[in-house]
Amino acid sequence: MSISIPLNTTLQYSSSSSLAPSFSLFSPITSTAVSVTGIRQRCLRMVTSCVSNAQKSVLNGATDAVSIVGREQIRLGLPSKGRMAADSLDLLKDCQLFVKQVNPRQYVAQIPQLPNTEVWFQRPKDIVRKLLSGDLDLGIVGLDIVGEFGQGNEDLIIVHEALNFGDCHLSIAIPNYGIFENIKSLKELAQMPQWTEERPLRVATGFTYLGSKFMKENGIKHVTFSTADGALEAAPAMGIADAILDLVSSGTTLKENNLKEIEGGVVLESQAALVASRRALTERKGALETVHEILERLEAHLKANGQFTVVANMRGTDAEEVAERVKTQPSLSGLQGPTISPVYCKRDGKVSIEYYAIVICVPKKALYESVQQLRAVGGSGVLVSPLTYIFDEETPRWSQLLSKLGM
Ligand SMILES: Nc1ncnc2c1ncn2[C@@H]1O[C@H](COP(=O)(O)OP(=O)(O)OP(=O)(O)O)[C@@H](O)[C@H]1O
Ligand SMILES: O=P(O)(O)OC[C@H]1O[C@H](OP(=O)(O)OP(=O)(O)O)[C@H](O)[C@@H]1O
Ligand SMILES: [Mg+2]
Secondary structure: OOOOOOOOOEEEEEOOOOOOOEEEEEOOOOOOOOOOHHHHHHHHHHHHHHHHHHHHHHHHHHHHOOOOOOOOOEEEEEEOOOOOHHHHHHHHHHOOOOOEOOOOOOOEEEOOOOOOEEEEEEOHHHHHHHHHHOOOOEEEEEHHHHHHHHOOOOOEEEEEOOOOOOOEEEEEEEEOOHHHOOOOEHHHHHOOOOOOOOOOEEEEEOOHHHHHHHHHHOOOOOEEEEOOOOOHHHHHHHOOOOEEEEEEOOOHHHHHOOEEEEEEEEEEEEOEEEEEEHHHHHHOOOHHHHHHHHHHHHHHHHHHHOEEEEEEEEEOOOHHHHHHHHHOOHHHOOOOOOEEEEEEEEEOOEEEEEEEEEEEEEEHHHHHHHHHHHHHOOEEEEEEEEOOOOOOOOOHHHHHHHHHOOO
């Protein structure tokens, strides 16, 4: 990379709120800044050093980034557009974290519930890059993007790996016609005699890092990659590539372009994740507390999201006897166990206990089965309602995070 600075150019340097110093070059024609020949040398040295720091940061991650100083706010990166954008905001809303973005073209926003945090909207790949350069502290992106642009950098920490949206997988696909008609697995693809050093397997992908790592791990030597920004599924039919490596969710795009996935060809499973910079968590004041709060809210919401509260009445002699009956059924154990409380009825002017109310949480998937089991042990009047949050004593991911941080 080379930089040329015209003789009459001045450099403005600021290290204001961001981690990395920023600099800008001003031409005297358009700015009032004064050029002093003596400063030029110093400016040149500063530019060279900034550029080389920036290059190092990109190559090595935040290890070489400027130290964590100068900025009070924690920065959370959210996808600025595309299929992850609305879902990220909806998830935070479900956690009672309301991102106040006045209009969609505004790239910075606040969350009133987290006054020390600012939101920056960025393209997903830039969120990962900026976590590594120290310009963001936290981010929500797909695991595919973390893998491709994070390149295994140890400064990136996955705080929550399953935010329950953006599900897809990164997979190799080949034509379902011609020489590939009978090829069903990666092994068969690798063993095709067509691929040689002179004529390698040509793969079109936006995931060249993960792609070449995967091919190496699977012992496929004769392979080259080409890249494009989208519509990769056209590449085989256009004669540009033999195979593609791209994200798949419904599989419609593959099908519509006469392509098929193969056994052993899935490079990774992806969904949205909460990612953090290790350095930010260990060095930036308040970052760890903020991530703890976000994690608690996320876990409480995501855990509750998969469950219903079920209330039923059950005739019995006492609470223990009802508990014994309920415990015979596998789907009725609840989180810790069923809550059983007496139902006070008035009969002939006297208060008596004939029924007990049982309250349990059941996984949504097991709802009908649970209702049947409740009925089988004498349950009646079953009420089912959605659960909004389950706050556990401590979230398991929090202790995992602390141990990843060596705390
Ligand atoms: N079918 C899918 N195709 C692509 N990405 C998907 C799919 N389903 C979920 N995703 C997730 O959405 C992310 C991409 O979203 P989107 O395509 O909107 O991003 P982008 O940065 O705008 O990409 P692009 O380079 O296509 O403009 C992926 O990184 C992945 O995590
Ligand atoms: O399995 P499916 O549900 O069909 O989804 C997969 C397609 O979606 C994505 O493309 P996108 O819509 O982002 O368009 P692009 O390829 O132009 O980026 C991805 O790159 C695949 O092409
Ligand atoms: Mg896309």
